[in-house]
Amino acid sequence: MNLLLPAPLLIPLLCATLSLLGRRAVGVQRFLAVAGCSLNLVVSACLLYVVDNDGIQVMQSGSWPAPFGISLVVDRLSAIMLVLSGLMGAAVAVFSLAAMDRHRPKFGFYFFYHTLLMGVNGSFLTGDLFNLYVWFEVMLMSSFALMSLGSERAQLEGGIKYVALNVLSTAFFLAALGVLYGMTGTLNMAHLATIVRSAGNQGMLTTVSLLFMVAFGIKSAAFPLFFWLPASYHTPPTPVSAIFAGLLTKVGVYALIRLFTLVFVTDAAFTHLILLVGAGLTMLTGVLGAAAQTEMRRILSFHIVSQVGYMIMGLGLLTPLALAGSVFYIVHHVIVKTNLFLVAGVIAFRTGTNELIALGGFVRTMPWLALFFLIPAMSLAGLPPLSGFFAKLMLIVASFREFSWVVAITALVVGFLTLYSMTKIWNEVFWKPMPPASGEAMAKVPWSVRDRVCLFGPIMALALCTVLIGICAEPLFGLSERAAGQLLNPDEYIRAVLAGAVRP
Amino acid sequence: MTEVFLSLVIGVLYAAGLYLMMCRNIAKFIIGLGLIGHGANLLIFTAAGLSTQRAPIVPEGVTIPVVPIVDPLPQALILTAIVIGFGLTAFVLVLFLSAHEVEGTDDLEKMRSTDQ
Numbered sequence: 001m002n003l004l005l006p007a008p009l010l011i012p013l014l015c016a017t018l019s020l021l022g023r024r025a026v027g028v029q030r031f032l033a034v035a036g037c038s039l040n041l042v043v044s045a046c047l048l049y050v051v052d053n054d055g056i057q058v059m060q061s062g063s064w065p066a067p068f069g070i071s072l073v074v075d076r077l078s079a080i081m082l083v084l085s086g087l088m089g090a091a092v093a094v095f096s097l098a099a100m101d102r103h104r105p106k107f108g109f110y111f112f113y114h115t116l117l118m119g120v121n122g123s124f125l126t127g128d129l130f131n132l133y134v135w136f137e138v139m140l141m142s143s144f145a146l147m148s149l150g151s152e153r154a155q156l157e158g159g160i161k162y163v164a165l166n167v168l169s170t171a172f173f174l175a176a177l178g179v180l181y182g183m184t185g186t187l188n189m190a191h192l193a194t195i196v197r198s199a200g201n202q203g204m205l206t207t208v209s210l211l212f213m214v215a216f217g218i219k220s221a222a223f224p225l226f227f228w229l230p231a232s233y234h235t236p237p238t239p240v241s242a243i244f245a246g247l248l249t250k251v252g253v254y255a256l257i258r259l260f261t262l263v264f265v266t267d268a269a270f271t272h273l274i275l276l277v278g279a280g281l282t283m284l285t286g287v288l289g290a291a292a293q294t295e296m297r298r299i300l301s302f303h304i305v306s307q308v309g310y311m312i313m314g315l316g317l318l319t320p321l322a323l324a325g326s327v328f329y330i331v332h333h334v335i336v337k338t339n340l341f342l343v344a345g346v347i348a349f350r351t352g353t354n355e356l357i358a359l360g361g362f363v364r365t366m367p368w369l370a371l372f373f374l375i376p377a378m379s380l381a382g383l384p385p386l387s388g389f390f391a392k393l394m395l396i397v398a399s400f401r402e403f404s405w406v407v408a409i410t411a412l413v414v415g416f417l418t419l420y421s422m423t424k425i426w427n428e429v430f431w432k433p434m435p436p437a438s439g440e441a442m443a444k445v446p447w448s449v450r451d452r453v454c455l456f457g458p459i460m461a462l463a464l465c466t467v468l469i470g471i472c473a474e475p476l477f478g479l480s481e482r483a484a485g486q487l488l489n490p491d492e493y494i495r496a497v498l499a500g501a502v503r504p
Numbered sequence: 505m506t507e508v509f510l511s512l513v514i515g516v517l518y519a520a521g522l523y524l525m526m527c528r529n530i531a532k533f534i535i536g537l538g539l540i541g542h543g544a545n546l547l548i549f550t551a552a553g554l555s556t557q558r559a560p561i562v563p564e565g566v567t568i569p570v571v572p573i574v575d576p577l578p579q580a581l582i583l584t585a586i587v588i589g590f591g592l593t594a595f596v597l598v599l600f601l602s603a604h605e606v607e608g609t610d611d612l613e614k615m616r617s618t619d620q
Contacts, residue, residue, distance in 0.1 A: 130581055137588045141595065148599055156603040158618045160530070163596055167537060168525070174544040174585055181578070182551030231618050 004050065005059040005072050007043045008082050008121040011036055016114035026102060029110040033093040036114065040121075041086030048079040052479065056486070056496035058127070066498045067191040073127035073497055076483035077327060081124040081254055084334045087465075088246040089117045091338065091458035096239035098454035099345050104149055104237070112149070116142035116243065123251050127497055129180070129187045132255065133173055136219070140166055143248060146240045147232065158232035165228040169218035176211035183208070190497035193262045193490050202266060209264035209271050213256070220252025222312060223282040226305045230289060233304070234297035234354070238345030241297060245304055246338035250330055253311045257326065260315055261487040268318060276316030280410045283309030287417040296344045296354040296429065299421050300337070303380065306414055307333045313411065314395050317402050323484035325394030328476060332379065332387040332469060339376040339462040343369065346455050347429065350445055351438045356425070361434030365442070368456070370430045375463040377426065379470065381419035387469035390477065510550045517543035528612045530600045537596065541589040545582045552578035 015036035022028040051057055051074050059072040074082070093113070100109060119139025126132050144166075148159040181187055183204060184195045199205055214225070221229040229249070233241050256275070264271055286306025293299045311333070314326025346369055347362065348354050363370040379386035392415055399408035469476055486492060517539050524536030552575060560573040604610050 130584075134584065134588070137592075141591065144595055144599070148602075151602055151606070153606050154618055156599065156606055157615045159599055160603055160612070160615065161618070163599060164525075164533065167592060167596065168540070171537075171540045171544050175547050178544065178548030178578075178581070179551045181548065181581070182553060185575075187577075235618055 002057055002059055004043060004047050005057055005074060005125070006061075008040055008047070008086070008125065009118055011040045011043065012114040012118035012121065016111050016118065019110040019114060020108070023106060023108070023111075026105045029105050030097055033096065033110050033113060034090070037086065037089040037093040037117070040117070041083070041090045044079070044082040044086040047074055048076075048083050051076055051079040052482065056493060058496050058499070067186050067188045070131050071127035071188060071190070071497050072125045073190070073493070074125060075493055075496075076479065076486050077254070077257065078124045080327060080331060080479070080483060081250070082121060084250070084331060085117060085120050085124065085247055087462075088243060088334060088338050089113075091342070091462055092239050092243045092246070094454055095242065095342055095345065095458045098451040099238050099349055101237070107149060108145070109149060112142045112145045113243070116146060118142075120247050120251055124254060127189050129177055129189055129192065131187075133170070133177060136170060136173065136251070136255075139248070139251065140170065143244065146244075147236050149240075150237070152235070154235040158235035161228045162232035165218055165225065169215045169225075172211055172218070173215035176208055176215060179204075179208050179211070188497065189258070189262055190490075190494040193494050194498070196263055196266060199266075205264070206267045206270060209260070209267070210274070212259055212264070213271070213274065216252045216256045216259070217278065218252075220249045220256060220308050220312070221282075221305050222252075222278050222308055223285050223305075226282065226286065226308075229305060230293075230298060230301040233301040234295060238297075238341060238348055241301075242338050242341035242345060245300065245341045246334045249304055249308055250311075250334055253308060253315075253330065256312065257315050257323075257487065261318075261323070262490045262493060265318075265490075272316050272318050274316075275312055276404065276407055279309045279311075279313035279316050280407045281309075282306065282312065283410055283414040287414045287421070290421045291417060291424075294356050296347065296356060296359075296425060297341065299425060300340050300344065303418065303421065304337060306418065307337065307380075309414070310392070310395055310411065313407055314398065316407075317395075317398055317404065318488075319398055319402060320481065320484050320488055321394060321401070322398035323487055324477070324480040325391065325398055327480040327483045328394055329391040331476060331480070332391040332466070335462050335465050335469075336376040336379050336388065339459060339466070340373070340380065342455075342459050342462070343373045343376070346459070349451070349455065350442050350447070352441055352445070353438065356428035358435055358438050359429045360432040360438070361430075363430040365434065369459075372456075372459045372463045373430065374426070375466055377422040379466045381422050382415045383419075385470045387466045387473070389470065390473045394477075394480075506554055507550060510546060510554070514543050514546050514550065517546065530604060530610045530612060533612065534593065534596055534600060538589075538593060541585070541593075545585055545589075548578050548582055548585070 015032045018032055019029045057074045061070045119135050122135030144163050147162055148155055218225040283306045286302050290299045290302035310329050311326050314322040344354055379388040382388040382392040396408050396411050521536040521539035524532045557572045557574045560569055560576045562569045
């Protein structure tokens with residue numbers, strides 16, 4: 001049995017347990033966070049290497065044969081997502097050493113941080129639909145706790161909006177799951193994929209697929225159910241919103257990609273058209289919402305919405321290049337978006353605010369920070385030679401090849417508007433002279449060497465990833481293409497999971 | 505017949521739950537949440553097929569159960585969902601209570617400082 005497979009679950013579980021036991025020892029918790037998350041990253045990278053070379057890895061938990069037990073399955077997409085979750089986990093853990101106050105760890109910040117990563121990794125690993133629901137809940141409960149930990153007024157208010165819509169989406173997920181089980185009698189995704197191809201009631205199947213689409217659409221903040229995200233992501237402390245921004249909506253996108261390439265492909269002309277239209281509207285509303293904002297993290301939150309549109313766009317087109325574009329885009333987006341939130345965190349650390357009007361002059365006071373803002377910001381807008389350029393290029397070329405002019409032009413326009421938002425932040429936060437009030441605030445806050453290392457280390461590492469992906473796009477491009485190939489030919493997945501299965 | 509009746513019950517639970525959730529009052533929101541949770545559980549129960557067959561217990565001396573038996577999985581799923589729903593409701597209750605204390609209002613419409 002491959003021990004590498006459950007490791008991304010077991011490492012966070014162990015770290016979470018130890019963090020809970022050492023509740024008062026903040027130093028131990030901090031060490032555990034960095035060490036555990038780094039180990040997780042290494043394990044995930046090994047897993048990606050193994051999966052890319054030796055094909056899909058499967059573990060039947062408890063050695064129960066496939067459709068009966070819970071299967072853990074890692075294909076290229078899952079492995080890529082696991083590496084991203086490991087990378088973000090490690091980067092934000094280092095960042096939190098300086099950016100997180102000393103009170104929240106005593107009330108379980110690191111415990112929930114590990115369980116959040118466990119839920120995220122579990123969602124990427126599982127090959128069973130009900131198990132996916134359970135991991136979603138693990139992730140959601142941890143995120144609820146992280147969102148409201150500290151009980152500041154804005155946090156509670158944002159928390160209510162976040163909790164309300166996410167709980168509703170899990171209720172939809174559960175209902176859809178029940179109906180699907182009633183129709184097919186199985187919850188194993190590979191087994192489902194074989195059954196739905198010959199299912200009698202195709203109309204009902206499409207209806208259920210729409211219910212899943214709504215449930216995951218809320219999770220991934222797609223149009224029209226995105227408004228919980230910009231109402232809540234700017235309220236918790238920066239490490240929390242950075243890890244949320246990087247990973248949580250992407251779990252929803254991952255679930256959409258998984259189900260709508262593996263299971264619900266029988267009526268693709270209808271379901272994937274809805275996804276495509278939704279993607280276009282998601283891009284547009286997100287970017288327009290961002291244009292109206294005057295707080296750094298709120299602008300960035302709205303841009304998460306618009307970027308999710310690009311990822312779903314590739315799924316909606318369902319061609320090899322488009323799907324590869326989606327995978328590439330997810331990798332690019334997770335790195336860049338977390339990085340931008342971390343930059344916002346450094347600014348909040350120095351001045352105590354993220355309001356554009358109260359900030360300014362950072363290009364003179366912190367020129368390095370300005371540079372490390374510029375790299376992810378320009379990448380987000382899609383300027384060459386950074387990672388976002390190639391991600392957008394793949395998707396737009398794919399949509400032109402499918403003659404989807406409208407969505408291609410929408411994607412281009414949204415790219416320009418993204419540039420507008422980024423230049424707005426640049427002008428307000430970095431370029432204009434600093435208001436005297438925030439200059440005084442900055443002088444008061446201590447700025448030790450340890451803070452600098454912990455805050456700038458992850459930002460530099462992630463910016464380096466962005467530049468590297470941009471300059472040498474070929475390896476990641478090849479990997480995304482192979483991942484997309486695997487998604488579009490589900491036979492390999494089905495065979496790997498159901499190998500040696502007992503036919504019921 | 506039972507299916508029709510249960511389907512109606514599920515419909516009523518969903519309708520009442522969604523109505524309460526849109527009432528803007530945080531206490532009603534939590535009740536609505538509970539109703540929708542129950543609706544979803546009943547939906548799994550009904551959709552998976554109601555039958556009056558034997559319980560899925562393997563008799564002594566045999567290794568596989570004697571068919572026809574009732575599918576035990578829906579109950580297991582519902583049990584898991586109930587436990588999760590219980591934890592969720594407890595958390596939401598505490599969150600809303602502390603929000604109510606901080607905000608001084610139970611009207612969701614008035615909590616909009618993080619919007620715009």
